[in-house]
Ligand SMILES: C[C@@]1(CC(=O)O)C2=NC(=C\c3[nH]c(c(CCC(=O)O)c3CC(=O)O)Cc3[nH]c(c(CC(=O)O)c3CCC(=O)O)/C=C3\N/C(=C\2)[C@@H](CCC(=O)O)[C@]3(C)CC(=O)O)/[C@H]1CCC(=O)O
């Protein structure tokens with residue numbers, strides 16, 4: 001036995017980045033809480049349907065409907081609304097209706113979040129910081145949602161201002177790298193090289209990296225070898241550059 005292995009600390013949530021792109025999400029209710037849920041799922045490119053009597057829509061939800069960002073069903077929830085749905089989010093001011101919807105979802109094995117009723121949630125929302133492709137979620141696992149908000153803002157204040165841009169640039173570089181070194185067999189080398197670029201270049205350098213720099217850098221792709229940004233820029237294909245190369 002090698003060990004030490006991580007100690008199991010039950011009682012947490014499984015925090016994942018759920019890919020709901022083009023999946024069908026049903027939002028029941030059109031009030032303030034629903035408005036927040038709609039933003040969350042639209043930001044993840046889901047196809048969203050809202051069911052609520054029109055007179056119950058708040059301004060923001062009415063705007064989403066008007067802009068056709070969501071489909072809209074102008075009435076109270078009916079069980080047939082669950083047909084073909086991948087995820088359900090309820091935010092209604094009617095505890096009985098909420099519980100009925102939850103039971104139906106449970107029977108049909110559709111993942112559901114029933115706002116305000118933690119025991120009827122298959123998953124909780126969290127407090128999320130977003131900067132481009134970077135998302136940071138804080139959960140207190142139902143203990144203190146307001147504290148989750150405070151912790152999230154505190155974390156966000158400590159982040160470098162350009163971290164979102166750096167993540168975007170690295171994403172571009174990784175996609176290009178996979179074209180240069182596409183085979184699964186190359187996986188370990190590719191990953192090691194990519195990790196090295198992230199570790200050895202500063203965030204400013206990663207942000208500054210142009211597509212031209214990326215193409216040039218990939219010309220040097222060789223496991224273990226990561227040139228400096230300066231070297232990438234000074235290098236001439238005719239071999240004129242003979243300055244410092246590896247970090
Ligand atoms: C993070 C956030 C995400 C979001 O909703 O998008 C979120 N609640 C937020 C705000 C918030 N919610 C409430 C307050 C009033 C102050 C307070 O109670 O603290 C505030 C503060 C405010 O409004 O500023 C009231 C409240 N919330 C729940 C109950 C029921 C209960 O606890 O029994 C009650 C009524 C309690 C009562 O009656 O006393 C339950 C849940 N709320 C959760 C998430 C899940 C657990 C997340 C976690 O523990 O980390 C969970 C379990 C289920 C779920 O909803 O998914 C979002 C902040 C986003 C942001 O701003 O950054």
Ligand SMILES: NC(=O)c1ccc[n+]([C@@H]2O[C@H](COP(=O)([O-])OP(=O)(O)OC[C@H]3O[C@@H](n4cnc5c(N)ncnc54)[C@H](O)[C@@H]3O)[C@@H](O)[C@H]2O)c1
Nearest residue numbers: 029030031032033051052056076077091092093097115116
């Ligand atoms: N978990 C959380 O973070 C949190 C925070 C605040 C409030 N809440 C709870 O979330 C719920 C919604 O809050 P809100 O402020 O958005 O309420 P709200 O009164 O603004 O909105 C309620 C919405 O539900 C709709 N509705 C009512 N019955 C319906 C039905 N049978 N079918 C379809 N739509 C129906 C209404 O038309 C309205 O749009 C409340 O129970 C509230 O206590 C949860």
